[in-house]
Amino acid sequence: MKNKISLKLGFLFLILMVLIELILFFVLYTNLSNQRIDEVLNGLLARGGGHRDVLENNFDPSTLAHVALMESEAMTDVVITDTRGEIIAASTELEPGMRELINLPLGNLTHHGRVIEKRWKTEPYVATLSPIKVGGELEGYVYMFSPSFIISEIISQLSNQFILVMGITLVITIVTVYILTKLITKPLIHMKEETEKLSKGETRIDLKYSHNDELGVLAQSITRLGKDLDRLKHERHEFLSSIAHELRTPLTYLKGYADIVSKPEMDSGNRQKYLTIIKEEAKHLTNMVEQLFQLARIDENSFSIQRKKQVIFPLLRQVRNRMYPLLEEKEIELYISCPDGVSIYIDETRFQQVMNNIIDNAITYSPQKSTISIRVLAEDSYVVITVTDEGPGVPEESLPYLFDRLYRLEKSRSRAYGGSGIGLAIVKEIVEVHEGRVFARNLKHGGLSIIMHWPKEEEE
Incomplete structure (x- = not known):
């Protein structure tokens, strides 16, 4: 199982590289073979041209015999004819193939000469023709013949060399692909093993791949996932423990x-x-279960909201009227500062639930005969609602966790204030569902402010 990805990746790399190498070798082999064939034919034509130049300077029997003698010791052969096609000198006895080439029509012929036979694969000879002109008058022709097996041997040697080089290249390619595949897949296999640990519940994983590339980003993501799962596991344990305590x-x-x-x-x-007392505790228990049910619905994305544009002040006034008995009990004044006509895009019921939870929390922690204020400020795209009390505030180190589920400042979970640590968590969830945000801030002279940003218009 571990080597499947290595085999697949290695096989794909090998096929791709072999295809590229075959294409390159084919192009190179074709060009080199054509170049070598052209070298043989051009050399044969140049050799015939050399004999022609000698004969043009001295076109006599002794020179003709000398040229024929020179070629008799070489692999090539020369045949010299007059203008009528009669042979006047030759380095060897003519074979039928030679005679056929000599008897071919001359066609257009320049002084440079031309190749008259280049089919080395099927014919026994390749041949060239060069005209002899003395004093501007055509005196005859120089035919040069070279056995085709010479070109065949050259091409065969070239093919053997290419086969050898291709074999060496293939071996090097296989070794290179194997090494590269191992280097690439080794961290992937390690990541696979570590992610398998995550599926077994082990959240502490060790990925030390530190390169700044895609694999490095993947390793960082998996490591971060492990840390998040470890944190969620710890939070779940704490949450269940807190729920058990709160219900007990x-x-x-x-x-x-x-x-x-x-x-x-x-x-x-x-x-x-x-x-x-029993009724109060039953009510407290019912409220807690209802809040937990709401949190569960939010987690399951089944917490629906029906948003529309609402003027703020009437909603805040309703909240104040609903909270009046609690305010009257502690002789707390609730002031609302809101410009006329300011509106936000919200679910009315959920908004009032948020304000109820925040004001209930402020009443719980405010002293007798104190003041709670609600201030509304309209900005460009958000409306800022700030709820401020005159209570003891919150330790600075606890502010980041104030909206966490079941977080309570009293570690002993004293029931002196009656809070369950769920209300502010629901506030955060509802505000964020509305594409807003909420946070808390201590005042310099005591008291706590809960600041909420609500969107003014529907998100595009």
Whole structure:
């Protein structure tokens, strides 16, 4: 299994490189072979031209005999004829193929001469023809013949050399492809092994591929994925532990007070008091379960919103009216500063849910007879809504985690304030679903501000 990618990649590389090499070798072989054939034919024509030049200077029997004698010891042959085609000198006895070439029509012929036979694959000879002119008058012709096997041997030697070079090149190619494939696939195989660990639940992976290329980016992504999964695993454990703790506390109260109320000697006054506590704890438990259900719906992307343009001030006034009993209980004043006609593009129900959670949180942590203010400021594409209280604020190190699920400032999870650590998490999720953002900031002289950016118009 580990070598499948190596084999596939290596095979593809090898096929590609072999095809490229074959094309290059074919072009090179064709050019070189044609060049060698042309060299033989041009050399034969030049040799005939040399004999012609000698005869043009001395066209006599002794010179003719000398030229024929020179070629008798060479691989090539010369035949000299007069203008009527009669042979006046030859370095060898003429064979039928030679006579056929001599008897061919001359056609257009320049003083430079020309090749009259170049079919070396099928004919026994290649031949050239050069005219002899003395004093401007045509006196005869020089025919040069070369056995075709000379060219065949040259091409055969060239082919053997190419076969040898191709064999060496193929071996080098295979070795190179093998090494390159191993170098490329080794980190991929290592990444595959590490990702298999992720599927088995091991989130601590070790990828030390540090090159700044695509593989390096992939290695960084896998490493980051492992860290994210490790963080999510830890957060899930913390979340489940927190949920268990948050649910266990009201259930313990319910059971304890139910046991007390069930005692027969309990008087009616105390029984009513404990029943009231039981109702409050049941309500608290119901609210918590509902909030958890909303978080689950958000995670499953089944948390739908129906957005439309809404004027802000009437919505904020409704929130204040709804929160009036809680404000009155702690004698807290809630001020709203909002320019007329400012509107945002929101789901009305979800917006009021956000404001309810934030103001409820501000009331919970604000002292008696204090003030909570809501300030609205319209910007270019967003409307900024700031909710400020006069409570103790939040430690600076806790600000980044204030909107995390089940995050509570009291590590002991004291119920003094009654919070569950879910309300602000829902606020963040709803604001972000609206393409907005939310964050918190401590005031210099005490108190906490929750700042929200809501979009003014529908996103294009």
